[in-house]
Amino acid sequence: MVDARSDKAFPVSWDQFHRDARALTWRLSGDQKWQAIVCVTRGGLVPAAIVARELGIRMIETICVASYQNYKEQGELKVLKPVSQEIVDLGGGEGAGVLVIDDLVDTGRTARLVREMLPKAHYATLYSKPMGRPLVDTFITEVSQDTWIYFPWDMGLTFQPPIVG
Ligand SMILES: O=P(O)(O)OC[C@H]1O[C@H](OP(=O)(O)OP(=O)(O)O)[C@H](O)[C@@H]1O
Ligand SMILES: O=c1[nH]c(=O)c2nc[nH]c2[nH]1
Numbered sequence: 088m089v090d091a092r093s094d095k096a097f098p099v100s101w102d103q104f105h106r107d108a109r110a111l112t113w114r115l116s117g118d119q120k121w122q123a124i125v126c127v128t129r130g131g132l133v134p135a136a137i138v139a140r141e142l143g144i145r146m147i148e149t150i151c152v153a154s155y156q157n158y159k160e161q162g163e164l165k166v167l168k169p170v171s172q173e174i175v176d177l178g179g180g181e182g183a184g185v186l187v188i189d190d191l192v193d194t195g196r197t198a199r200l201v202r203e204m205l206p207k208a209h210y211a212t213l214y215s216k217p218m219g220r221p222l223v224d225t226f227i228t229e230v231s232q233d234t235w236i237y238f239p240w241d242m243g244l245t246f247q248p249p250i251v252g
């Protein structure tokens with residue numbers, strides 16, 4: 088479970104995010120020809136746009152899942168929109184040849200749910216935490232379980248008090 092008291096922070100700038108999304112694309116750009124991207128909203132929308140642009144993929148589907156209602160607190164996992172049958176049936180069924188993109192895996196609950204719908208898909212995220220790591224096929228950076236990742240779309244510029252004084 089995510090510890091609501093966790094105080095380690097991993098802030099990610101837009102530059103860093105873009106670099107990491109491109110690094111993820113390099114890892115996904117081998118021999119495999121992806122038939123479609125399924126992005127896990129909302130966090131998967133931005134990395135999916137970058138990966139789709141880099142890989143030349145125009146078939147993009149969403150799976151709409153929500154679980155973190157209040158900041159750092161995971162509630163009940165809700166599927167607001169499942170993946171269309173057309174996408175599940177690609178590559179002979181069960182999502183073979185489909186690339187699933189999300190921003191991160193934390194407890195792995197979201198990834199487990201998506202994998203039930205697309206068992207043969209390839210699951211890729213930019214960031215992972217130890218509990219979720221076994222559920223991801225490709226990721227870029229791992230942080231500890233008690234670290235909260237701050238994405239650029241959730242942040243703004245604010246004054247920082249000096250470290251000393
Ligand atoms: O591994 P887990 O513990 O399941 O957590 C990971 C999920 O949590 C966040 O989504 P969230 O439910 O907050 O919705 P959002 O993408 O709309 O921000 C994140 O974008 C992942 O999808
Ligand atoms: O912005 C976020 N940062 C995280 O570390 C996280 N874990 C689950 N959901 C998350 N959202």
Ligand SMILES: [Mg+2]
Pocket residue numbers: 127128129130131152189
């Ligand atoms: Mg999400």
